[in-house]
Amino acid sequence: MKNYEALLNLFSEHLEKYRSQLSAKQPKELYEPENYILSLGGKRLRPLLCLIACDLFDKDPKRALDSALSVELFHNFTLIHDDILDNAPMRRNQPTVHTKWNINIGILSGDVMMAKAYDILNRYNATQLKSLLNIMLATSIEVCEGQQMDMNFEKSKSVTVSEYKQMITFKTAVLLGCSLKMGAINADASEEDAEHLFEFGKHLGIAFQLNDDMLDAYSANEKFGKQVGGDILANKKTFLIVKAFELANASQKQKLESYLNLTSMKGLEKISGTLELFKELNIKTLAQNEADSHTKEAISHLKLVNANHHKIKQLEELATTLLTRDI
Amino acid sequence: MKNYEALLNLFSEHLEKYRSQLSAKQPKELYEPENYILSLGGKRLRPLLCLIACDLFDKDPKRALDSALSVELFHNFTLIHDDILDNAPMRRNQPTVHTKWNINIGILSGDVMMAKAYDILNRYNATQLKSLLNIMLATSIEVCEGQQMDMNFEKSKSVTVSEYKQMITFKTAVLLGCSLKMGAINADASEEDAEHLFEFGKHLGIAFQLNDDMLDAYSANEKFGKQVGGDILANKKTFLIVKAFELANASQKQKLESYLNLTSMKGLEKISGTLELFKELNIKTLAQNEADSHTKEAISHLKLVNANHHKIKQLEELATTLLTRDI
Numbered sequence: 130m131k132n133y134e135a136l137l138n139l140f141s142e143h144l145e146k147y148r149s150q151l152s153a154k155q156p157k158e159l160y161e162p163e164n165y166i167l168s169l170g171g172k173r174l175r176p177l178l179c180l181i182a183c184d185l186f187d188k189d190p191k192r193a194l195d196s197a198l199s200v201e202l203f204h205n206f207t208l209i210h211d212d213i214l215d216n217a218p219m220r221r222n223q224p225t226v227h228t229k230w231n232i233n234i235g236i237l238s239g240d241v242m243m244a245k246a247y248d249i250l251n252r253y254n255a256t257q258l259k260s261l262l263n264i265m266l267a268t269s270i271e272v273c274e275g276q277q278m279d280m281n282f283e284k285s286k287s288v289t290v291s292e293y294k295q296m297i298t299f300k301t302a303v304l305l306g307c308s309l310k311m312g313a314i315n316a317d318a319s320e321e322d323a324e325h326l327f328e329f330g331k332h333l334g335i336a337f338q339l340n341d342d343m344l345d346a347y348s349a350n351e352k353f354g355k356q357v358g359g360d361i362l363a364n365k366k367t368f369l370i371v372k373a374f375e376l377a378n379a380s381q382k383q384k385l386e387s388y389l390n391l392t393s394m395k396g397l398e399k400i401s402g403t404l405e406l407f408k409e410l411n412i413k414t415l416a417q418n419e420a421d422s423h424t425k426e427a428i429s430h431l432k433l434v435n436a437n438h439h440k441i442k443q444l445e446e447l448a449t450t451l452l453t454r455d456i
Numbered sequence: 457m458k459n460y461e462a463l464l465n466l467f468s469e470h471l472e473k474y475r476s477q478l479s480a481k482q483p484k485e486l487y488e489p490e491n492y493i494l495s496l497g498g499k500r501l502r503p504l505l506c507l508i509a510c511d512l513f514d515k516d517p518k519r520a521l522d523s524a525l526s527v528e529l530f531h532n533f534t535l536i537h538d539d540i541l542d543n544a545p546m547r548r549n550q551p552t553v554h555t556k557w558n559i560n561i562g563i564l565s566g567d568v569m570m571a572k573a574y575d576i577l578n579r580y581n582a583t584q585l586k587s588l589l590n591i592m593l594a595t596s597i598e599v600c601e602g603q604q605m606d607m608n609f610e611k612s613k614s615v616t617v618s619e620y621k622q623m624i625t626f627k628t629a630v631l632l633g634c635s636l637k638m639g640a641i642n643a644d645a646s647e648e649d650a651e652h653l654f655e656f657g658k659h660l661g662i663a664f665q666l667n668d669d670m671l672d673a674y675s676a677n678e679k680f681g682k683q684v685g686g687d688i689l690a691n692k693k694t695f696l697i698v699k700a701f702e703l704a705n706a707s708q709k710q711k712l713e714s715y716l717n718l719t720s721m722k723g724l725e726k727i728s729g730t731l732e733l734f735k736e737l738n739i740k741t742l743a744q745n746e747a748d749s750h751t752k753e754a755i756s757h758l759k760l761v762n763a764n765h766h767k768i769k770q771l772e773e774l775a776t777t778l779l780t781r782d783i
Contacts, residue, residue, distance in 0.1 A: 155601075158604050158607075158608065159600060159601060159604045213560075213563060214564065232559075233540075233607060234604075236537055236541060236563055237537070237541065237604055239567075240537060240566075240600050241600040243570060244600065245597065247589070247593055248593040251586065251590055254586075255583050255585065255586040256582050258582065258585065258586050258589070259578065259581075262575075262589070266571055266574055266578065267575070269568075270568055270571050270572065270575065273486060273564055273568035273571065274482075274486060274568070276564060277483045277485050277486045277561075277564055278483055280564075281483060
C-alpha cells in the first residue's frame, strides 16, 4: 500500500523533528524517557489513521500531522503509566521506562507527556482546537476508565461479555476512532462524516482486540511471536474466557475454575484443558462471529462517509488486511 | 474581606455541584479518590485568585467558575501524584490517596483528573478556550518540570540560589499566576492586563514560598502548626540552606555539611547548629529581603493593571495579609 507508506514516512519525519527538540530539553529526567519510549517504534497505527482520515477528503494530510503527533504522544504516555500499573519489566524487547529509570520518573514523565499531547493541539486555530480537544479529552477519560476496568477485572470472578466489551472499547478502541475523527476535523469534514469515521475506528478497534484474544489462544505458528495460550496461563480476562463462563453449565464452570486455579507450573495442562472446554462451548467460532460483526459494523460506517471513493476502498482493504492475520 | 468570602462561597457551591456528579460515576475506583481529595479542603487560593481576577474588571465572576474549577482540579491532581512521588502517608491529617487506596489507583485517578481539568475548559467558547489552554498547558508542563527539579535537588549537593528560585517558580508560583490570568481571560481583559496579573501571581507565589521556608525555620509559636526546623531535619533544600551554602566560607561549609550528615536522632543539635550558621551568615534577613523584593515586583505588576482601582487596592491588601503570617 504505497500511499500509506508515504503517509507513514510523513509522520516519521514529523516525529523525528519533535524528538530532536526533546533531546535539548531540561530537566533531562523528564524528557529522556519521553524520547526513549518514542524511539521504541511500534506500528504508528493511530497517527497513520489520523493522516489517512484527512487524506480521505483530498485535503493535504500535512494538516493532520500535529493531531497525529498528539494521539501518538497520548498513546505513549498511557504505555508508560500502564507499564507501571501492570508491573511490566519489558516493552518491545526493551526495558520499560520505570525499569530503566524508576517509578517516580515514569509517573512524572508520563504526566508531562500527557500535557504535551494536548499542548500540541494548540497549534491549530481556535475552532479546530475546540473540536479536536472535545474528542481527544472525552477519549482520554474513557481510556483511563478502560484501564481501571481492566485492573478491576483481574480481581473479579464474574465479568460479563458486555462488561468486557465495554472495557476493550474504552481501553483500546476509542483512541483509534479518535485518531480518525481528528484527521477528519483537520480536513474540515462534516460532523456526520467525522462521527462515521469515529465509529469505523471504534468498531475496528473492538474487532482488533477480539482478534488478538483469538490469536493468543489459536495462533498455530510462530508468526504472532507470543507464547500460545499466554493469556490463559496468566488468567487474563479475554473474550474467550468471559464468553466460556457465560455459556458453561455447572460442571463445565467447575472445570474452568479448576484450570484457573492451576499454577503456571502445570502450564500445559492449564492451557490444553481450557482450550478443550472452549471447543466444547464453540468459543472460537463465537469469538470469530463477534469480531466479524464488528468489522461489518465498522465497514458500514466507513461506506457512509462522503469522501474520495477510491481512498475509502483502500482504507477498507487496510482494515481487512489488518484483521486477517493467520489464526 | 467580605467580598472575597462571597467569591469563595460561589466557588464552594460550584465545586460541591461538581463533586455530587462524581459520586455517581463509574468505575468508582477512579472517581472516589478524586472526590476524596477534593473533600480534604484547603484554602482554595487558586480558584479564589481566578474569580478575583475576573471580578477585578467588573465582570460577573461566575464567568470564571469553570476556570477556577479547572485549576483546582489540576492542583489536586498534582497533590495525588506528588504524594506518591514523595512517599507521603498523610495530607491535611488524612491518609493520602495512594495510602487509602493504592499506588495504581493514585496514578490512574490522578491521570483522569488531569484530563478532566482541561476538559472542563471546553465549556468556554473557542476563542476563550484557546487562550485558557495556552496558559494552562504551558503552566502544567512547568509544574511537572518544577517537581522533577525538586526531586533532583534531593540528591544534588550543589544547588544554586538561581536554580532554587527557578524550581519554586515552576513548582508553585506559575500556577498562581495562571489562575489569575485565566480569570482575566474570562473577563475579556487585554492580553497586557492578563500578563501583568500573571506576573503579579507568579512573584507573589515566589514570595509565599520564601515565606514558607522562613516560617519553617523561625516560626516562634504554634500558629504555623508544623514542627520548627522540620525542613532542616529532613535535609530539605530551601532558600535558607541554599543561600547559606552559597555564602559560606570553607569552614562554615564544612560545618553545614556535618549538620546535614547528622541523623534525625541528633535532631536538636542538627537544627540549632544549622540555625546558628544561618545567623552568622545573616540568612534570615537575606531571605526576608528576597521575599520583599518579589512582593514589591508583584505589586508593581498589579498596579499596572487597568481595572477597578478599589478592587485592585483590595487585592493588594490580600497579598500583604497572606504574606505577613508571624515569623
